[in-house]
Amino acid sequence: MTAQPTDIATYNFAYLDEQTKRMIRRAILKGIAIPGYQVPFASREMPMPYGWGTGGVQVTASIIGPDDVLKVIDQGADDTTNAVSIRAFFKKVANVAVTTDTAAATIIQTRHRIPEHPLTAGQVLVYQVPIPEPLRFLEPRETETRKMHALEEYGLMHVKLYEDIAKHGRIATTYAYPVKVEGRYVMDPSPTPKFDNPKMHRSPALQLFGAGREKRIYAVPPFTDVVSLDFEDHPFEVQTFDQPCALCAAENVYLDEVILDDHGGHMFVCSDTDYCEKRRADGHRGHLAPETDLAPGNMEPAR
């Protein structure tokens, strides 16, 4: 392929053909109409391997327009391989504007995080989902799990939480923590940390979930109830961190551990790189922050 990024006509807009996009949009609409319900769709081969976000990419490709501004994050970071390559992909096949600024994006494709900056009405958050079925590890038969969803038989989900408490004394599930959507369907929020679960509840943004290998799309429309499952005597709690971000001193955000050397040195920093950079640009300084800092936006992928 010799096409240049500006040579958009060589591709159909956003890579997928129009019939495929139509099919996926119908799946998305159905998903929005039945919040939390997994809609099967004819997942296409994409120019990247399964497990690299093919579900999210197909959803994004089906909803993106020339005026959209796209942000892609991987574990909260804009600058990791997966995020960089997907962003480059859409620049190339849709020629859209890209950004790392959460507030400036109209579509945010994410792997395993919800940005710290609150989302607003009109934004769309597209999740890359590896395994959409929350009951999968407890009931391997797909015929059975679909029936359980249909009949609202969700006792099994609590069995998993029961096992956690029995083994660890508390609910030890920290990511892909099951939620009930609009009081009906139990849904896997994809492997986001449970820290992000409360952000899904009544979010003004539209949340779409795409699982390419598993061929499922599901959705949480804006302002939908999303409740994390728990027990009366073991209520749902999010992770807490006993220190602020080492770079921007932010509290009540999700932190990643970063290894500094091979002598056990480490620090905890914001997993959301855009959020962290903005705070530092605003003058916040953590105890390990360097004197001079990268200006935000310097990390645009090289052409």
Added chain:
Amino acid sequence: MTDEPLLRVSALSKFYGSRVGCDNVSFDLWPGEVLAVVGESGSGKTTLLNCLSTRLLPSSGTASYRMRDGQFRELYRMSEAERRFLMRTDWGFVHQNPADGLRMTVSAGANVGERLMAVGDRHYGKIRATAVDWLSRVEIEEDRIDDEPRAFSGGMRQRLQIARNLVTGPRLVFMDEPTGGLDVSVQARLLDLLRGLVTDLGLAAIVVTHDLAVARLLSQRMMVMKDGRVVESGLTDRVLDDPRAPYTQLLVSSILQV
């Protein structure tokens, strides 16, 4: 004792193509009554059990069940959601192979607690206390509560399966060869346990077995099946001590004497 049966079965038949599964079976089952269905492999007793427990739909015939509100409901006209709800609350099903009735990869406590959670119990402490109580009733030590059934012996697994089924206080339990594949001493313990639970809880049960000794010990009434048809039925001790049908006589005379 109520004057109405718990289950009314009328002219129930199941055909697999031209082959007969069970043919024209009718009976009533009253609360607290244990009915044994005996016959050799292929006699249709398991087909009958699966039809009655709605795991299989019959080709013709009806079965109606008296719900807790006293109303009879036609089993095969219920929605699947209602049937499955019945299955995990008011009914139990004890499989011959405990692995078919247990979740082998979750702990004993969770196996017992699952039905409670399925009907909306959301208090971990209470669920666990109930699980401990039930494990002790089926003679499983409390300190095994967090072990997976994979680590249990065959007899323990079967007892766990029974606890898992009885925790919601069902009124009707289906059992498919509950003592099959167990050592004789383990069988005796299980039978005694079942007998005690059935009496204490006033359970009605339909027990499929090819073992006439099991039938004698557990049941008050018995149906003998051959080639999908009921060839003889009546009080268990009457059928065993004064068998009338040729096939029943053959069965009874084939028992090994110890």
Added chain:
Amino acid sequence: MPTPLVVSDVAKSFTMHLRDGIKLPVVAGVSFSIKAGECTVLGGPSGAGKSSILKMLYGNYAVDEGQIIVTHEDGLIDLARASPRTVLSVRRQTIGYVSQFLRTVPRVSALDVVAEPLVERGEEREAARAKARALLAQLNLPEKLWMLPPATFSGGEQQRVNIARGFITEHPILLLDEPTASLDATNRDVVIELIAAKKAAGVALLGIFHDHEVREAVADRVIDVTAFAPGKLAA
């Protein structure tokens, strides 16, 4: 007081399907009744059908012909045609039975074997056990055996458990199939006392006693079963 049990024209035969369907007639034209407060004894040689008659009266053997009318729960029931459920109810409330041999259940103690019929009739378990203890003591069963399952007991010990189980309830009719067969003289006397007490309480007893001494002591009336031999009827 109404007659608790009336047997009329009852016939019984066995058809041996495994032996080319040959028919073995056992009894025919069996007709008698028993009275409350009396002990009626079935007499006749072995094989005359005494046990078969008792078993038909208990619903344990099917009846070919005739009627067995029992006063049960303020009504009359034909046991020969009764549904299994009715027979079970009659056994629970009206007719008790002491069989020749005890059918043991694994792991159930002698005490609970004896108490069980009372528990089935709705009595509290502890109250039932208290009565069972008293009876077992009366029958001189060593106390150290009470909590053991009777499977390993001697014939005489099992028989005493069986008798206690049969006598513990207040059934208005009690059937006794050679209850004293393997008992020593002392315990035979206890059984005679127990039967006398039942009679005094208005129970109608029907029994088979090979032991001449016991029969003399308890029988108010003897029915000769040879009169019901199948051949006689035709004659």
